[in-house]
Amino acid sequence: MKDVAIVGVGIHPxxxxxxxxxxxxxxxxxxCLADAALQPEDVDMVLVANVGAEMAKGHNIVNRVRYIxxxxxxxxxxxxxxxxxxxxxxxxxxxxxxxxxxxVGVEKAPRGFVAGAGFESWQVESGLGVNPLYFSFQAQDLMxxxxxxxxxxxxxAVKNHKHAVHNPNAMYRREITREEVLxxxxxxxxxxxxMLCTPNEGAAAxxxxxxxEAARRGLDNSIRISGIGLVSRGADDWFVPAPSLQSDLTSxxxxxxxxxxxxxxxxVDDIDxxxxxxxxxxxxxxxxxxxxxxxKGEEAELLRSGxxxxxxxxxVNVSGGLLSKGEPLGAxxxxxxxxxxxQLRGAAGARQVEDAKIxxxxxxxxxxxxxxxxxxx
Amino acid sequence: xxPTTPTADQRYVPASVGEITxxxxxxxxxxxRTHFPTVTECPACGGVIHETRLSxxxxxxxxxxxxxxxxxxxxxxxxxxxxDFAEGIRVIGLVDGxxxxxxEIEVAVFEYHPDRSTFAFRRRIS
Numbered sequence: 001m002k003d004v005a006i007v008g009v010g011i012h013p014x015x016x017x018x019x020x021x022x023x024x025x026x027x028x029x030x031x032c033l034a035d036a037a038l039q040p041e042d043v044d045m046v047l048v049a050n051v052g053a054e055m056a057k058g059h060n061i062v063n064r065v066r067y068i069x070x071x072x073x074x075x076x077x078x079x080x081x082x083x084x085x086x087x088x089x090x091x092x093x094x095x096x097x098x099x100x101x102x103x104v105g106v107e108k109a110p111r112g113f114v115a116g117a118g119f120e121s122w123q124v125e126s127g128l129g130v131n132p133l134y135f136s137f138q139a140q141d142l143m144x145x146x147x148x149x150x151x152x153x154x155x156x157a158v159k160n161h162k163h164a165v166h167n168p169n170a171m172y173r174r175e176i177t178r179e180e181v182l183x184x185x186x187x188x189x190x191x192x193x194x195m196l197c198t199p200n201e202g203a204a205a206x207x208x209x210x211x212x213e214a215a216r217r218g219l220d221n222s223i224r225i226s227g228i229g230l231v232s233r234g235a236d237d238w239f240v241p242a243p244s245l246q247s248d249l250t251s252x253x254x255x256x257x258x259x260x261x262x263x264x265x266x267x268v269d270d271i272d273x274x275x276x277x278x279x280x281x282x283x284x285x286x287x288x289x290x291x292x293x294x295x296k297g298e299e300a301e302l303l304r305s306g307x308x309x310x311x312x313x314x315x316v317n318v319s320g321g322l323l324s325k326g327e328p329l330g331a332x333x334x335x336x337x338x339x340x341x342x343q344l345r346g347a348a349g350a351r352q353v354e355d356a357k358i359x360x361x362x363x364x365x366x367x368x369x370x371x372x373x374x375x376x377x
Numbered sequence: 378x379x380p381t382t383p384t385a386d387q388r389y390v391p392a393s394v395g396e397i398t399x400x401x402x403x404x405x406x407x408x409x410r411t412h413f414p415t416v417t418e419c420p421a422c423g424g425v426i427h428e429t430r431l432s433x434x435x436x437x438x439x440x441x442x443x444x445x446x447x448x449x450x451x452x453x454x455x456x457x458x459x460x461d462f463a464e465g466i467r468v469i470g471l472v473d474g475x476x477x478x479x480x481e482i483e484v485a486v487f488e489y490h491p492d493r494s495t496f497a498f499r500r501r502i503s
Binding site: 115136141187 | 388408410412413414420421422437438439440441442443444445446447448449450451453455457459461465466467468469470471478489490493495
């Protein structure tokens with residue numbers, strides 16, 4: 001993918017707020033357009049990623065800003081909604097169907113466990129319809145088959161919270177200790193409360209433009225989306241809400257990463273900074289392996305080496321990740337792109353990855369969706 | 378193929394509460410994958426399937442749920458586990474009684490609410 005430039009990004013902080021999803025989305029949309037120095041009517045199309053709001057949510061947000069009269073399309077793919085909107089937007093630009101596409105991700109999730117993740121009624125009624133249960137089984141598999149301890153899981157949360165201290169848009173901006181993580185309320189063994197992300201509220205926006213259109217408008221087109229891998233469940237993948245899994249599993253994330261890297265024409269060793277789906281601490285370690293940052297069995301070693309901490313060779317979740325930012329489902333994927341663009345611009349302040357040129361973003365979600373995006377300058 | 382009419386929500390062979398049962402699954406004639414719950418044709422390869430019954434396995438993961446999930450009729454705390462069956466499939470389900478990871482498992486009918494039963498995994502006694 002050679003033609004799609006990111007000419008602006010915007011965000012509404014992730015957390016808990018008194019105002020509704022429309023205002024939350026509006027803030028990110030205005031922030032994004034201002035960042036790109038564009039007017040609302042400059043966009044050809046708006047794609048709005050959201051999971052739980054209501055019908056015509058995107059329209060309800062955009063109409064607060066301007067009656068643009070252009071197509072507004074709502075996109076839903078669980079936790080991968082933002083990646084899906086971005087993929088669709090980039091394809092429209094590559095195909096020539098649009099020159100400028102605004103992608104907005106927004107969520108105002110209720111407190112507590114995510115409801116409606118696609119479980120069947122028999123699973124819901126008998127108590128099987130709760131995501132952390134499935135995260136805990138992945139964690140137990142990881143700890144049984146690999147050199148991973150519960151302290152490693154705690155240290156993922158410690159690392160990401162340490163990063164989040166420097167991110168003004170994160171929900172939790174306090175350093176925590178391994179002891180605190182281990183002593184926090186048990187949710188599903190081995191996962192404790194601080195090893196799990198909080199479904200919350202927030203928005204992020206990204207404006208995509210054909211590089212030539214950007215040049216014509218005198219906008220900086222140096223940051224490009226070079227590869228996107230968007231995939232759904234294969235025969236031997238497993239994630240929520242499936243009630244069973246094959247004994248020999250494949251990885252949906254690995255396929256998405258391979259597709260994105262191939263399209264971008266770069267190797268995983270070329271990546272400078274990664275934002276991944278750390279829904280829980282074990283998921284981040286699994287993502288190390290599935291994204292190709294390490295070999296199978298070396299997940300804990302990579303964490304312990306400090307490579308994935310800010311200052312290491314391949315920093316992961318320098319924004320604080322979902323563990324610190326919280327996860328506004330529709331917004332999380334575009335929030336990652338906001339972070340990567342900020343990093344590639346060298347504008348990330350105390351959490352800046354030195355000389356970051358290529359970034360990788362990863363989301364996965366219910367239904368089984370995964371999206372990996374490569375952004376570079 | 379002619380689609381078979383799915384049996385409404387039948388996930389195990391009907392039996393009384395507390396009795397041993399088997400999970401109803403589908404195995405593909407072409408690729409040999411087993412799927413639970415049953416399917417009308419193999420979602421992995423499109424192959425024709427036949428019925429398989431899963432009755433004995435080994436517990437490979439176990440956890441406790443302490444907070445009520447949205448929409449659940451079961452009262453926490455309760456245990457959930459993963460049972461690995463020799464047919465190449467692992468199934469997530471409620472756990473009945475004292476079981477530890479590694480135990481041989483049988484499937485039984487379990488009443489978790491006055492109006493609701495489902496399958497559950499318990500330590501094999503038979």
